[in-house]
Amino acid sequence: MMPTAKGWAKWLVRNFESCSNETKIIMSRCHIIYAIMRGEPIQ
Numbered sequence: 001m002m003p004t005a006k007g008w009a010k011w012l013v014r015n016f017e018s019c020s021n022e023t024k025i026i027m028s029r030c031h032i033i034y035a036i037m038r039g040e041p042i043q
Contacts, residue, residue, distance in 0.1 A: 002039070012033060
């Protein structure tokens with residue numbers, strides 16, 4: 001994983017941590033992090 005992608009993933013997890021009890025937020029967060037790690041465009 002590229003250092004930039006890792007930094008973005010950590011930032012996203014931190015910012016959405018307070019909403020982690022909502023399934024929809026968790027799923028979108030996981031999709032975003034997965035897309036960043038694979039280098040795919042985020043939709």
